Amino acid sequence: MTVVKAKKHLGQHFLKDQNIASKIVESLQEKSSRDVLEIGPGMGVLTQFLVKREDCETYVVELDKESVKYLEDHYPELDERIISGDFLKLDLLSIVNSKFDIIGNFPYNISSQIFFKVLDYRNHVDEVVGMIQKEVADRIVAPPGSKTYGILSVLLQAWYDMEYLFTVHENVFIPPPKVKSAVIRMKRNQTDTLDCDEKLFFRVVKATFNQRRKTIRNSLKSITKELEGVDPQLLSQRPEQLGVSEFIELTKQVENCIKK
Numbered sequence: 001m002t003v004v005k006a007k008k009h010l011g012q013h014f015l016k017d018q019n020i021a022s023k024i025v026e027s028l029q030e031k032s033s034r035d036v037l038e039i040g041p042g043m044g045v046l047t048q049f050l051v052k053r054e055d056c057e058t059y060v061v062e063l064d065k066e067s068v069k070y071l072e073d074h075y076p077e078l079d080e081r082i083i084s085g086d087f088l089k090l091d092l093l094s095i096v097n098s099k100f101d102i103i104g105n106f107p108y109n110i111s112s113q114i115f116f117k118v119l120d121y122r123n124h125v126d127e128v129v130g131m132i133q134k135e136v137a138d139r140i141v142a143p144p145g146s147k148t149y150g151i152l153s154v155l156l157q158a159w160y161d162m163e164y165l166f167t168v169h170e171n172v173f174i175p176p177p178k179v180k181s182a183v184i185r186m187k188r189n190q191t192d193t194l195d196c197d198e199k200l201f202f203r204v205v206k207a208t209f210n211q212r213r214k215t216i217r218n219s220l221k222s223i224t225k226e227l228e229g230v231d232p233q234l235l236s237q238r239p240e241q242l243g244v245s246e247f248i249e250l251t252k253q254v255e256n257c258i259k260k
Contacts, residue, residue: 004064013108014042014043014045014173015105015168016173018045023166024103024131024183025046025050025103027185028056028127029185031055032055034097034100034126035059035099036050036100037061037102037103038102039104039106040061040062040063040107041067041071041104042062043067043071044075046105058081059083060075060082061090062082092117092124100125101129102118103128103130104131105131106131112152115156116152116155118156125188126188127185129184131182133179136152137181137182139152141162144240144242145240155205158247159191160187161186161189162186163186164184165182165184168180168182168183195248197255200254200255201251204220207220214238216234216235217236223254224254224258229260230254231249231250234253
């Protein structure tokens with residue numbers, strides 16, 4: 001049997017524990033039917049359980065040519081639903097229907113970029129179940145006031161309800177990563193659009209956390225020098241102290257300053 005060798009430059013760590021693989025796929029909640037896009041299937045440790053689910057039409061995206069060949073040989077039923085390419089560069093709506101879910105043992109070197117891409121498709125992606133570095137998982141689900149709360153925490157929590165499901169230890173991978181992993185689930189919340197300029201919201205969140213040791217007053221200078229009319233209490237805080245609703249309010253006030 002052909003075995004794909006994990007490639008360091010692709011951030012590959014192949015999960016070998018079948019029970020954990022099954023548990024990850026079971027974490028994807030049952031629905032009447034939907035398309036599911038698996039990122040980085042490798043040798044199909046999750047795929048084998050996905051294809052058995054009657055509520056899923058499974059598509060897989062794999063960059064590694066060796067893995068693509070393995071999947072074509074072992075999962076002929078997927079046929080044209082095996083996509084050879086870079087997830088970060090693909091137009092996802094050319095592959096799947098307008099509403100879809102995402103699952104995967106995400107390549108660790110691009111896990112944050114995957115979540116930013118999910119945000120680009122937030123009106124189409126209903127649910128995400130992903131295994132990532134524990135450190136990134138902690139950051140994503142962190143509440144305001146936490147040291148790990150940051151850009152991804154705010155942006156994802158604006159549109160998704162987050163759940164930390166379980167921790168995965170290093171010894172269940174080939175090769176073992178140097179860090180622990182975790183599985184999280186994100187479910188699209190009821191927010192269709194934010195009550196502010198969404199592009200400016202992204203800019204405000206990124207600007208403040210990129211200088212997280214500074215007060216918000218100082219970090220917003222990269223967006224506008226004029227902050228007259230912005231709540232002084234918001235300006236005197238540091239970004240990790242603000243929740244999503246406070247960032248929305250801050251964005252509205254900054255927008256009014258820019259218009260002036």
